[in-house]
Amino acid sequence: MKILKATPEHLKELVPLFDGYRVFYKQPSNPEAAHDFLNERLLKQDSVIFMALDKKGKGFGFTQLYPSFSSVSLQRTYILNDLFVAPEARGKGVGAALMNHAKKFAIAESSKGLTLETAVDNPAQNLYERLGWVKDTNVFHYTWEVQTQ
Secondary structure, three states: OEEEEOOHHHHHHHHHHHHHHHHHOOOOOOHHHHHHHHHHHHHHOOOEEEEEEOOOOOEEEEEEEEEEEEOOOOEEEEEEEEEEEOHHHOOOOHHHHHHHHHHHHHHHOOOOOEEOOOOOOOOOHHHHHHOOOOOOOOOOOOOOOOOOO
């Protein structure tokens, strides 16, 4: 397995993974919109995407990090917003490899670290905790969304 930082040249392999990720979260499949969204993120450098590829270059999974900042610590931090492993690659260490690669990236960038949120019933919590992630039980997480007509 090889992990690399995605560029627009990797969209052919990345788009099916990203579309699969969205379908997993109960969104309708839309490869064209997935392509456009990812292409914009990559061109604008809004996010950092790491892909796991097999020996033949087929995409196994990806993680997408969005930069943010901590005003309190005066440091950059990254939000690990997306993590997806193709069904045929699950249980083979792909998710752990992607998350560990994201950790190395955060260290190399001198950032405060990484943060993620997940559903309370997501079985991947076992992976996160095994990799040293700590569940924050001291804060509440709130959201506000624009209501569309």
